[in-house]
Amino acid sequence: MDIKYVVEKNNLYIYLFGELDEHSAKTVKSRIDGLIDHNIGVKNAIFNFSHLTFMDSTGIGVLLGRYKRLKKMKVPVFIQSPSMSVGKILQISGLYEIMPKI
Amino acid sequence: MINNMTVKFSSLSENEAFARNVIASFLLPLDPGVDELSDIKTAVSEAVTNCVVHGYPDRAGEITMTAEIENELLHIKVVDEGVGIENVEEALKPFYTTRLNEERSGMGFAIIKAFTDKMTVLSEPGKGTTVEMFKRLSKAGA
Numbered sequence: 001m002d003i004k005y006v007v008e009k010n011n012l013y014i015y016l017f018g019e020l021d022e023h024s025a026k027t028v029k030s031r032i033d034g035l036i037d038h039n040i041g042v043k044n045a046i047f048n049f050s051h052l053t054f055m056d057s058t059g060i061g062v063l064l065g066r067y068k069r070l071k072k073m074k075v076p077v078f079i080q081s082p083s084m085s086v087g088k089i090l091q092i093s094g095l096y097e098i099m100p101k102i
Numbered sequence: 103m104i105n106n107m108t109v110k111f112s113s114l115s116e117n118e119a120f121a122r123n124v125i126a127s128f129l130l131p132l133d134p135g136v137d138e139l140s141d142i143k144t145a146v147s148e149a150v151t152n153c154v155v156h157g158y159p160d161r162a163g164e165i166t167m168t169a170e171i172e173n174e175l176l177h178i179k180v181v182d183e184g185v186g187i188e189n190v191e192e193a194l195k196p197f198y199t200t201r202l203n204e205e206r207s208g209m210g211f212a213i214i215k216a217f218t219d220k221m222t223v224l225s226e227p228g229k230g231t232t233v234e235m236f237k238r239l240s241k242a243g244a
Contacts, residue, residue, distance in 0.1 A: 022151045023115035029205070054122070054140075056147040060207035085140040085217075092216050093209050 003031050005039070012042040012075075019054035025062050032066050036073075045070050046102070050081035059086075060093045067099060078102045106170040113158040113165050113182065121150040121167055125178065128169055134239055141217040142176070142237060148210040149180035149233045156200070157184030157231055176237045183230040190223050 001024040002017035014035065020028055036045070047063070049055075067077050077099040082090060090096050107128050111117045122143040129139060146167070153165045166181045187193045199208035214221045218235040225231040 019119060021115075021118045021147055022154060023118050054143065054147075056144050056151065057207045057209040057213045058151060060209055061205040064207065065205040083140065084137045085144055088141075088216070089144070089209075089213060092212065093207060 001028055003028065003035070005035050007039060007042060010041075010043045012036075012039050012045045013048055013080075014045065015048045015051060017051040020052060020059045020062065021054065021056050022058045025058050029062055029065060032062075033069065036066070036069060040073065042075060044076050044078060046078045046080050047099070048080045049083070049086055052083070052086060055086045055089060057089065057093070060089065060095060063095060063099065104170070104172045106168065108166065108168045110164055110166050112162045113154045113184075114162055115151075115154050117165070118147055118150050118154065121165075121180075122147050124167065125169060129171070129176070129239075132171070132239060138240060142178075145214045145217040145221075145235050145237075146178060146180070148214045149178075149235065152210055152233070153180065153182040153184065153231070155206075156187075157182035159185065171239075174239045176235075176239055178235045178237075179232060180235075181230065181232045186227040186229050186231055187223070187225040188227055190225050193225075194223065 001020060004015045006013045014032060070077050079090060079099050079101045109124055111120060125146045126139055126143055150165060157163065163182060163184050168179045170177045192198055194211045196212040197208040199206045214235060218237045220236040222234045
């Protein structure tokens with residue numbers, strides 16, 4: 001899993017490339033946390049899932065953990081461009097209620 | 103048409119992707135829809151991840167995945183011989199997790215339920231767990 005980010009108009013866009021499962025979760029967590037810490041002071045954080053080819057419920061835990069971290073910094077979190085299956089997971093788990101799709 | 107397959111593999115997290123790809127390859131000749139295939143891969147991933155994380159928490163054990171397709175009906179079975187589940191009813195509840203400090207969602211079984219037509223979980227402490235999933239495919243045999 002590859003992760004890239006862009007800061008545009010003080011918004012932090014996080015792009016996930018590949019598959020997010022139990023196997024990749026640990027690396028994904030620490031890499032996202034690293035770039036959150038590297039970009040303190042941003043207005044919003046946006047997870048862009050247009051290149052996320054697979055995610056299972058492990059991803060919910062990963063996203064919740066990052067959400068809590070960003071919430072402490074008062075940074076709202078949003079989701080962009082999930083696939084149909086990923087969108088369904090986000091819907092069922094109620095994640096859209098705390099990190100809306102934009 | 104009846105077709106079936108069985109694979110055995112170690113409960114290592116890298117095999118989560120392996121299991122997903124095996125089921126996808128098995129179903130490929132039936133020309134399933136992209137979303138349908140994605141749903142099935144997700145359900146399999148949940149079941150296999152459960153074996154890796156919970157079934158064999160302290161060692162790598164063996165996971166057996168079988169799949170059978172008869173006409174449009176897909177039947178997948180994921181079996182481990184690990185520690186088993188003390189209380190299956192509790193484990194099936196959404197957001198229930200035994201690993202509160204690990205950022206786990208407790209949504210695994212709920213996702214399988216949502217992504218298949220029917221799921222059954224059979225487990226005995228000390229003996230292991232069997233998860234069965236059933237799904238009627240829309241395009242199979244077409």
